[in-house]
Every structure is written in structure tokens, then in C-alpha cells.
Amino acid sequence: MTTEFTSHHLTEAVVDSIEATADPRLRELLAALTRHLHAFARESRLTQQEWERAIGFLTATGQTCTDTRQEFVLLSDVLGVSMLVETINSDGRAGATESTVLGPFHMTESPVRELGANIDLVGGGEPCVVSGRVLSRNGTPLPGTVVDVWQANDQGFYDVQQPEVQPPGNGRGLFTADAEGRFWFRTCVPSPYPIPTDGPVGDLLRATARHPYRPAHIHFIASAVGHTPVTTHIFVAGSDHLDSDAVFAVKPSLVQDFTTTDDPSLAREFGIPNPFRHARFDLVLNPA
Known part of the structure; x- marks a missing residue:
């Protein structure tokens, strides 16, 4: 086991954690999402404050949805x-x-x-x-x-x-x-x-x-x-x-x-x- 912890080790640890997912397509999607999302965070050097703001934005998007309004579709x-x-x-x-x-x-x-x-x-x-x-x-x-x-x-x-x-x-x-x-x-x-x-x-x-x-x-x-x-x-x-x-x-x-x-x-x-x-x-x- 390596004694050095890096962001790449973290990514692979998350991907490894979903290896037991029974549905192969779900496993493939989650692995790809994890790798791309982590790569985005590394490439942009995402700050803690920026990530908190992103979570707040997504939370507000969900809270805006109603039976007659789909804000997440609009965002997509x-x-x-x-x-x-x-x-x-x-x-x-x-x-x-x-x-x-x-x-x-x-x-x-x-x-x-x-x-x-x-x-x-x-x-x-x-x-x-x-x-x-x-x-x-x-x-x-x-x-x-x-x-x-x-x-x-x-x-x-x-x-x-x-x-x-x-x-x-x-x-x-x-x-x-x-x-x-x-x-x-x-x-x-x-x-x-x-x-x-x-x-x-x-x-x-x-x-x-x-x-x-x-x-x-x-x-x-x-x-x-x-x-x-x-x-x-x-x-x-x-x-x-x-x-x-x-x-x-x-x-x-x-x-x-x-x-x-x-x-x-x-x-x-x-x-x-x-x-x-x-x-x-x-x-x-x-x-x-």
C-alpha cells in the first residue's frame, strides 16, 4: 500500500468502491461520472467555497421544481x-x-x-x-x-x-x-x-x-x-x-x-x- 495520498488515488478508491454494483450499466455510468467529475475538480482547481456554492445552486434548482415546473430539465x-x-x-x-x-x-x-x-x-x-x-x-x-x-x-x-x-x-x-x-x-x-x-x-x-x-x-x-x-x-x-x-x-x-x-x-x-x-x-x- 502506498504511503502517499493523492487526488488520483482518491478517484480510483471511489471507482473501486462501486465494483460490486450488480447492474453493469450502472457501474459503468458511476465510474465514468466519478472520473470525469474528479478530473473537472482537478483541472479547474475547484475551491471549497465554489463547491459549496455549486451544491447550493443544485439545491435551489431542486427546490424550484413543482408539479408544473421542472427546473432541472431547464438546467439540462x-x-x-x-x-x-x-x-x-x-x-x-x-x-x-x-x-x-x-x-x-x-x-x-x-x-x-x-x-x-x-x-x-x-x-x-x-x-x-x-x-x-x-x-x-x-x-x-x-x-x-x-x-x-x-x-x-x-x-x-x-x-x-x-x-x-x-x-x-x-x-x-x-x-x-x-x-x-x-x-x-x-x-x-x-x-x-x-x-x-x-x-x-x-x-x-x-x-x-x-x-x-x-x-x-x-x-x-x-x-x-x-x-x-x-x-x-x-x-x-x-x-x-x-x-x-x-x-x-x-x-x-x-x-x-x-x-x-x-x-x-x-x-x-x-x-x-x-x-x-x-x-x-x-x-x-x-x-x-
């Missing part, structure tokens, strides 16, 4: 970890719709709605229709696909952020694609908005001189039998902050035109005033 998002994990796990899915972050506001169940329903229960924004098909990667339609949709209102707030203003389920809908794999719904054109900055994540953004804004977008999760679900967005072409999304989630393939459409017959078909904005977006899933 602004550090780019959420997008990194999505990117790592989407490798080899060429031809399918690209995935992106879940975000911190998928905190409540979307209400089941009929195709063509309006998820904007409050009104006041610019009316639009979102339509598309759900397809397998080989182009085969996927009837019965469940399409979960959620978005902020035209002022940039989700229903859970404004319970005194927005009814529960505003901006949300759970749709089932028809026999040809088609889906469509009415809503308002989303707007850019700031992520919540009244908690520890906001303090971090201010300390690093970063803005909190996300470009205008609508969230989707598409789930079909025999296929890998996809969690994604569509981003409004021309929106502010497409090149500086606070959570690093923009992919070029997900930027879509919300085209101004002047077609009275189509407006009547969709049940929306003419003219209106129309976004067309197909969801392509990989076989499981």
Missing part, C-alpha cells in the same frame, strides 16, 4: 445536455424526422381532441392550421398514430405558467392520425418567448450574459405501433432567435414556413377565417 436544456443526449441517441436514424428536446413544459397530460380541433382556447393570436401526415421511413402511411402537441400562446406562455389566464389544456392536444396517416389542427401562430428566469437557471443565464429566448415553435411527440417514437418541434421560419436558441434545439430540417394562404374554400374546410397561416409538416418514423 440551457447547458446543452438535453440536446446532446437527443443527438447521441438519434444517430443512425437517417430519413426519419429529426428529434429535439422535450423541454420543461410537457408536465401535464394533453387532452384528447378530434382531428381539426382548435387547441387555442383563448384566442387573440394569428389563426393558423398545422397539417401533415405520419409516415414510416419507407413512405407508408401510419394510420392511428398518436400525435401529442403542445405550444405556448401568442404571448409566449404555456397554460401551466398562467393558470389564472389560460384554461388547463390550452395549447395542447392529443390527436389520432386518420386512415391515411393524416393529422391537422387549428391553433395560433406561436411567438418567440423567454424561458423562465425567476429561478436558479435564470441566475445562471444572467451570470453568463446569455439571453433566455427560444424561437417560435410547436412541440410534437408521435407514437405509432412498431415504430420508434419521435419527440420534435417545428420552428416558425423567420422567427427571431433561430440562430441563438437558449436550449440549442434548432435543426434546419425542423424550420417550416407558416405560409399566408388566401383560399376561402380551404378556409371553410378547416373552419378558420380567411386568409390564414398554414404550416405543412410530415412526421416520419423509424421502424422499431
